[in-house]
Amino acid sequence: MSGRGFILVVEDDEILGASLEQRLALEGWHVRWAKTCAEALEAVGRQTPDAVMCDIRLPDGDGESLMRGVFARAGAVPTIFMTAYGGIDQAVRLVRMGARDYVAKPFEIDEVVDKLGAATAGADAGEAAGAAREESDAGDPFASFGLSPATAATRRTLERVADVDLPVLLTGETGTGKEVAARFLHATSRRAAAPFLAVNCAALAPELVDSALFGHEKGAFTGASERRLGLAETAGEGTLFLDEIGELDASLQAKLLRLVQERELMRVGGTRPIPFTARLVCATHRDLEAEVARGGFREDLWYRINVLTVRIPPLRERPDEIAPLLARFAAEAGPRLRGVRIAVATDAEAAARGYDWPGNVRELKNRVERAVALCEGAAIEAADLFPDARPGSLAAASAPAAATAPAPAEGLTLAEVREAAEKAHIEAVLRATGNGIQETAQRLGVSRTTLWEKMRRLGISVDG
Numbered sequence: 016m017s018g019r020g021f022i023l024v025v026e027d028d029e030i031l032g033a034s035l036e037q038r039l040a041l042e043g044w045h046v047r048w049a050k051t052c053a054e055a056l057e058a059v060g061r062q063t064p065d066a067v068m069c070d071i072r073l074p075d076g077d078g079e080s081l082m083r084g085v086f087a088r089a090g091a092v093p094t095i096f097m098t099a100y101g102g103i104d105q106a107v108r109l110v111r112m113g114a115r116d117y118v119a120k121p122f123e124i125d126e127v128v129d130k131l132g133a134a135t136a137g138a139d140a141g142e143a144a145g146a147a148r149e150e151s152d153a154g155d156p157f158a159s160f161g162l163s164p165a166t167a168a169t170r171r172t173l174e175r176v177a178d179v180d181l182p183v184l185l186t187g188e189t190g191t192g193k194e195v196a197a198r199f200l201h202a203t204s205r206r207a208a209a210p211f212l213a214v215n216c217a218a219l220a221p222e223l224v225d226s227a228l229f230g231h232e233k234g235a236f237t238g239a240s241e242r243r244l245g246l247a248e249t250a251g252e253g254t255l256f257l258d259e260i261g262e263l264d265a266s267l268q269a270k271l272l273r274l275v276q277e278r279e280l281m282r283v284g285g286t287r288p289i290p291f292t293a294r295l296v297c298a299t300h301r302d303l304e305a306e307v308a309r310g311g312f313r314e315d316l317w318y319r320i321n322v323l324t325v326r327i328p329p330l331r332e333r334p335d336e337i338a339p340l341l342a343r344f345a346a347e348a349g350p351r352l353r354g355v356r357i358a359v360a361t362d363a364e365a366a367a368r369g370y371d372w373p374g375n376v377r378e379l380k381n382r383v384e385r386a387v388a389l390c391e392g393a394a395i396e397a398a399d400l401f402p403d404a405r406p407g408s409l410a411a412a413s414a415p416a417a418a419t420a421p422a423p424a425e426g427l428t429l430a431e432v433r434e435a436a437e438k439a440h441i442e443a444v445l446r447a448t449g450n451g452i453q454e455t456a457q458r459l460g461v462s463r464t465t466l467w468e469k470m471r472r473l474g475i476s477v478d479g
C-alpha cells in the first residue's frame with residue numbers, strides 16, 4: 016500500500032472524481048474511486064479504508080445509507096462528505112450521525128487534502144506501528160500511562176525508584192491517576208509477583224481502617240469471632256497502597272509510624288509484633304505539609320513517608336494527553352457499552368482540549384463513557400461530552416463555570432451549539448498563542464487552511 020493510507024473516493028461526477036483521484040494519489044495516498052454506493056461498499060468489503068471522501072447524492076443511494084453501510088462493514092471510518100451549497104443541512108446532519116466533516120462544493124482540493132491528512136494521520140508508517148501498539152497495549156495495562164512529556168518523566172522516576180526500599184508518596188489532585196501510578200510502580204518492581212493491596216483511608220470509618228489494615232485477633236472486639244489478617248500482613252513481599260493518607264486519625268497515624276519506622280505491625284487485640292515486609296506507597300490530594308503545620312498530621316510520620324515524593328500533574332498541565340486518552344476511552348467503551356466502534360468527532364476533541372478537567376482523568380473517562388452510552392451517531396460530539404455546558408462556554412470552561420453552566424437554550428440546533436463551542440475555543444487558543452495562526456492550528460490539530468476557513472465561516476477576525 017502507498018505511504019499515507021487508503022482513501023475511498025465516492026463521486027459520480029466524472030471530472031471531480033478524476034481530479035480527486037489524481038491529486039490524492041499525488042499526495043501519497045492509495046486511492047480507489049467508486050462512482051456508486053454499490054461499488055463503494057464492494058471496495059470496503061475488500062479493504063477497510065483509512066478515510067472515505069463521499070458525495071451526498073449518488074445514482075443508487077444517498078450519503079446517509081452509504082455511511083451506515085460503510086460503518087456496518089468497517090467500523091467508524093473517518094468520512095468526509097462533499098455537498099452542494101443547498102445540501103449543507105443534510106451534511107450537518109451526517110456529521111451529527113458520525114461523519115467526520117464536510118466540504119461545500121465548490122471547494123479547493125487543498126482543503127480536502129488537509130482534512131484527509133488529519134483524518135489519516137498515523138495510517139502510514141503508523142499503520143504497522145499502530146497495529147503493533149494495539150497488540151502490545153492489550154498486554155500492557157500501563158500503555159496509556161506516560162503519554163505526555165510530564166507523565167513520561169513521572170513514569171521514568173517511578174521506574175528508577177521501583178526497587179529502592181523506601182516508602183513512596185504520590186501527590187496530585189483527585190483523579191489524576193495516583194493509583195494507576197502506584198500499580199505501575201508495583202508492576203515494575205521486583206515485588207510484582209506478590210500482591211498489590213489498596214486501602215482508601217477516606218472511604219472507611221477509622222475502626223474499620225484499623226482492622227482492615229492490621230487485622231485482629233479472635234475476640235478483639237464484639238463480632239471478632241475469628242482471627243483475621245490485615246492487608247499490611249497479607250501484602251507479604253508485595254505493595255501496600257494507602258490512598259487518602261491525610262484522612263487517617265491520630266491513633267492510626269501512630270500505628271502507621273510504627274509500620275514505617277519499626278517495620279512491624281500489631282493486630283487489633285494482639286500482643287505480639289509481626290514483621291511488615293511490604294513496600295508502602297501512600298497517596299494524598301491534600302497539602303500534607305500544611306496539615307503538618309496546622310497540627311492535623313504528625314510531623315514524624317510526614318518525614319518518614321515523604322522520602323520519595325512523586326507528583327502526578329493534573330490533566331490541564333498535560334493537554335497533549337487529552338486527545339489520546341479520549342480516543343482510548345472511546346475505543347474501549349464503544350464495544351463494551353454499545354457493541355460497536357464509537358469514534359470521537361473533531362469538535363468533541365477540540366472542546367475537550369479547551370476544558371479544565373477539574374476531576375482530571377477520572378472525569379474524562381466518566382464523561383466519555385456517558386457520551387458513548389448516550390450518543391446518537393457513530394461518534395461522540397462536543398455536546399455528548401458536555402451536555403451540561405452553555406454554548407460558547409466550553410472553551411473557557413473553568414471548572415465551576417462548567418459545573419454550574421445552565422443547559423443550552425433548547426431552541427438551538429446541535430450545529431449551532433457546536434459552532435459556538437468551536438468559535439469560543441478557536442478564540443481562546445488564538446488569545447493564548449497571541450494570535451499565532453501556525454501555533455493555533457497546531458494546537459487545534461488542524462491545518463492552517465482549515466483554521467482560516469473556520470475563522471472565516473465563524474466570523475473570527477484577528478486584529479493586526
Ligand SMILES: Nc1ncnc2c1ncn2[C@@H]1O[C@H](COP(=O)(O)OP(=O)(O)OP(=O)(O)O)[C@@H](O)[C@H]1O
Pocket residue numbers: 159160161187188189190191192193194195196258298299300376377380
Ligand atoms: N494514564 C491513565 N490511563 C488510563 N486510565 C487512567 C490513567 N490515569 C487515570 N486513569 C483512570 O482514571 C481513574 C482515576 O485514576 P486513579 O484512581 O488512579 O486516580 P487517583 O489520583 O488515585 O484518584 P483519587 O485521588 O480520587 O483516589 C481510574 O479509572 C483510572 O483507571
